[in-house]
Amino acid sequence: MPITNKSGLKIIALDVKDVRFPTSLGGHGSDALHTDPNYSCAYVTLTTEDRRYGYGLTFTCGRGTEVVVLAIRSFKRFVLGMNAADIFADFASFWKTITNDSQMRWIGPECGVAHLAAAAILNALWDLWARIENKPLWRLLVDMEPQELVSTIDFRYISEVITRDEAIRILKERKSGQGARLKYLSENGYPAYTTQVGWMGYSDETVSHLCKKYLNLGFTHFKVKVGVNVLDDIRRCSVVRNCIGDGKVLMVDANQAWDVNEAIDWMKKLAHLKPLWIEEPTSPYDVLGHTAISNALKPYGIGVAGGEMCANRVLFKQFLQSGGLQFCQIDAARVGSINEILAIYLMADKLNVKVCPHAGGVGLCEMVQHLQMWDYVSLSASMDGRFIEYVDQQHEHFSDPCIVENARYIAPKLRGYSTQFLPEVLDKFTYPTGSEWQRMFEDATFPEPDEAELLNV
Amino acid sequence: MPITNKSGLKIIALDVKDVRFPTSLGGHGSDALHTDPNYSCAYVTLTTEDRRYGYGLTFTCGRGTEVVVLAIRSFKRFVLGMNAADIFADFASFWKTITNDSQMRWIGPECGVAHLAAAAILNALWDLWARIENKPLWRLLVDMEPQELVSTIDFRYISEVITRDEAIRILKERKSGQGARLKYLSENGYPAYTTQVGWMGYSDETVSHLCKKYLNLGFTHFKVKVGVNVLDDIRRCSVVRNCIGDGKVLMVDANQAWDVNEAIDWMKKLAHLKPLWIEEPTSPYDVLGHTAISNALKPYGIGVAGGEMCANRVLFKQFLQSGGLQFCQIDAARVGSINEILAIYLMADKLNVKVCPHAGGVGLCEMVQHLQMWDYVSLSASMDGRFIEYVDQQHEHFSDPCIVENARYIAPKLRGYSTQFLPEVLDKFTYPTGSEWQRMFEDATFPEPDEAELLNV
Incomplete structure (x- = not known):
């Protein structure tokens, strides 16, 4: 139902902050290509005339966040002065404006x-919408009529795979059984898997300790980072396989470390450890490469997963069309927010590929849980073979953090998209002015910010 | 030959400016998706300890240049304090550092x-190198031994198409006949085509007038913008075909206006006007889409061209592998400068696709002429069916502008990469502080800059 009372919903402010957490200190989040990430985000707060707020973010890895922050400032011109109700009433048009401005699209x-910046703003708008409707985001999506939901999507460049009318037809069909699925979801939550056991920077002892911990917490699916040294990978994966036994599931993640043939050769050497998937074997732009890897690894029972660095729905379209991905890992903050993610879910459904969202980082678990729960209730109508990534980090910063119990995400109950920071987080971790950063500069834990990083202050 | 005397070559300053020209006032450069571009660039000046300079730029379309400028500032940390000779001695490693920093790669x-910013800095480094060697850039490339040239390339993600050793072998083979080709090039220049006759914003009268003008200047290849309205396109292309006759060549350019099937249907309606190619029919990420369009239009004798918005060598690789492009339009400032462009030329050669560089904008003609001339002398060894785009705009700003005579680019003779601005250009067109911009704000020709655009000042 479109918002009928527009009064007070004019957007009068867009604030953006560079927020960084010093995660590189613990080796958390380290992988083959990202050796020292400081999990960070560009954090947007929208304010309406009647003092409603929308909070949205895009995840980053430390350096460079300042550039995304400036891009968000550059996009302000498309948002300020707009009535939020008008945006939601024709969301696809607004989406095109912010992602395809005739001058700015060149820098995308x-x-x-550009797309990360658009995602942060769009995420804040979706949060605002859910808050206005007083619903958790997943429920806002579930309660939308197919026609309204689909009106938020730009179908440009994907119409040979799915059209607006087809999307509406599919969503109408899947209404059957929704009540039962809502009940099941609220009673059982949604399955999670853990990436916590095998960051690249962890010792074998840490890996082994964490496997036991997460086994005890009820997890059945465990992901390990690979791709620097094949003998190390065999050893590290063996540690995990020995801990979890044959009945549980191992996944491996190379974070784009390999060339196409290298990926195939490397994975053959890990095949005896029976990984369910190899994630990001090579460049996130390489549709044909992923297809070659998928075909070569099929006889070994290994699927290919990817998506966290897939730039947009056009690349996703091809990965899904070509059989390059057996597991589609949508990300909540790289492509253009829910508007574009819905298109990817619809294409994945049409082309029979399961969606298992990418999460971790900052706020990604908080966001993707909403999307995957909507998918279960309204689109795929199944949890079979699907699970949401879970990394137990950076949740304490949020006012409504995701909750994982017995290896299942519990459906959020509070209104919004779950990415509002607690106020003290901004005081402490806004970069470089926050109190924690000032302390760390003082004791030389980190070097002082450079000229570029100071520019947005 | 590596630089043996490193003394004085430490890079002690990197300056970057936001430079914009008010081209939207005349409809120049307008196309289906870019309706009002202000041709612009982020302009980098490197300074060494002994006061040598390197000038490099990346092209932009107005708004958003400020974001690229900040990204360049963020990349300063990788350049300042480095000795330029060390960079050139292992250029591929430096390339990886600036394009794949473990924290910053997430925002690419x-x-x-991120890649536009890297390109501007890398272009300035290549300019500096050519100035140190006292050669025009194309000649620097021609004079390099294959081993040295190839040492500037990162072969990651493309090794299944071309390896380092294979590239060296190919370049060695093509040494035969180089002397004769150098002579031919210096006497005859390199063929150009014009995009000047058919910008979207031009009236039929203007189109017709310009066709006659460029015919008289000796041009044989004419490109027209299409993609907004099919009846308009038929009319506009007919105007051009009538002016140039059947003996000359028409190309059309949709600037990504269409979905895949739409592109096929639309082009069938233009087929009777016998265009050589349709450029950018759809999303620059759509490898499978371009392949479908290529296959569908082959019976009509229409090829597919593209590349100016192709993000990197991995996407180019697939367009070339899949038969999605019959004309490969490398761009001098979108992918990671010459290091990456050489890889694309080598793949195009291996996969038998002709390179016809994208140019126009700001400084693109100046740069790509060097690349294509190197290709003729050292790689493809042929000009057959190849030509460089030429747009007669924004050349007056450069100290060594490209020269096109009788529809042929004359080989540059001055040292460097031809992208040094005349000093008064920066005084006038630096945005928003330049005198021309101040004048235009005052008389309200353009709105005042916004908060984001002021941040880098």
């Missing part, structure tokens, strides 16, 4: 800094 | 703002 298009 | 990777 629909990728990298 | 290898695309959009």
Whole structure:
């Protein structure tokens, strides 16, 4: 139902902050290509005339966040003065404006800094919408009529795979059984898997200790980082396989470490450890490469997963069309927010590929749980073979953090998209002015910020 | 030959400016998706200890240049204090550092703002190198031994198409006949085509007038923008075909206006006007889409061209592998400068696709002429069916502008990469502080800059 009372919903402010957490100190989040990430985000707060707020973020890895923050400031011109109700009433048009401005699209298009910046703003708008409707985001989506939901999507460049009318038809069909699925979801939550046991920077002892911990917490699916040294990988994966036994599931993640043939050769050497998937074996732009890897690894029972660095729906379309991905890992903050993610879910459904969202980082678990729960209730109608990534980090910063119990995400109950920071987080971790950063500069834990990083202050 | 005397070559300053020209006032450069571009660039000046300079730029379309400028500032940390000779001695390693920093790659990777920023800095480094060697850039490349040239390339993600050793072998083979080709090039220049006759904003009268003008200047290849309205396109292309006759060549450019099936249907309606190619029919990420369009249009004798918005060598690789492009339009400032462009030329050669560089904008003609001339002398050894785009705009700003005579680019003779601005250009067109911009704000020709645009000042 479109918002009928527009009064007070004019957007009068957009604030953006560079927020960084010093995660590189513990080796958390380290992988083959990202050796020292400081999990960070560009954090947007929208304010309406009647003092409603929308909070949205895009995840980053430390350096470079300042560039995304400036891009968000550059996009302000498309948001300020707009009535939020008008945006939601024709969300696809607004989406095109912010992602395809005739001058700014050159610095994208629909990728990298520009698309991350658009995602942060769009995420804040979706949060605002859910808050206005007084619903958790997943429930806002579930309660939308197919026609309204689909009106938020730009179908440009994907119409040979799915059209607006087809999307509406599919969503109408899947209404059957929704009540039962809502009940099941609220009683049982949604399955999670853990990436916590095998960051690249962890020792074998840490890996083994964490496997036991997460086994005890009820987890059945465990993901390990690979891709620097094949003998190390065999050893590290063996540690995990020995801990979890044959009945549980191992996944491995190379974070784009390999060339196409290297990926195939490397994975053959890990095949005896029976990984369910190899995630990001090579460049996130390489549709044909992923297809070659998928085909070569099929006889070994290994699927290919990916998506966290897939720039947009056009690349996702091809990965899904070509059989390059057996597991589609949508990300909540790289592509253009829910508007674009819905298109990817619809294409994945049409082309029979299971969605298992990417999460971790900052706020990604908080966001993707909403999306995957909507998918279960309204689209795929199944949890079979699907699970949401879970990393137990950076949740304490949020006012409504995701809750995982017995290896299942519990359906959020509070209104919004679950990415509002607690006020003290901004005081402490806004970069470089926050009190924690000032302390760490003082004791030389980190070097002082450089000229570029100071520019947005 | 590596630089043996490193003394004085430490890079002690990197300056970057936001430079914009008010081209939207005349409809120049307008196309289906870019309706009002202000041709612009982020302009980098490197300074060494002994006061040598390197000038490099990346092209932009107005708004958003400020974001690229900040990204360049963020990349300063990788450049300042380095000795330029050390960079050139292992250029591929430096390339990896600036394009794949473990924290910053998340805001790419290898695309959009981050890659445009890297390109501007790398272009300045190549200019500096050519100035140190006292050669025009194309000649620097021609004079390099294959081993040295190839040492500047990162072969990651493309090794299944071309390896380092294979590239060296190919370049060695093509040494035969180089002397004769150098002579031919210096006497005859390199063929150009014009995009000047058919910008979207031009009236039929203007189109017709310009066709006659460029015919008289000796041009044989004419490109027209299409993609907003099919009846308009038929009319506009007919105007051009009538002016140039059947003996000359028409190309059309949709600037990503269409979905895949739409592109096929639309082009069938233009087929009777016998265009050589349709450029950018759809999303620059759609490898499978381009392949479908290529296959569908082959019976009509229409090829597919593209590349100016192709983010990186991995996407180019697939367009070339899949038959999605019959004309490969490398761009001098979107992918990671010459290091990456050489890889694309080598793949195009291996996969038998002709390179016809994208140019126009700001400084693109100046740069790509060097690349294509190197290709003729050292790689493809042929000009057959190849030509460089030429747009007669924004050349007056450069100290060594490209020269096109009788529809042929004349080989540059001055040292460097031809992208040094005349000093008064920066005084006038630096945005928003330049005198021309101040004048235009005052008389309200353009709105005042916004908060984001002021941040880098």
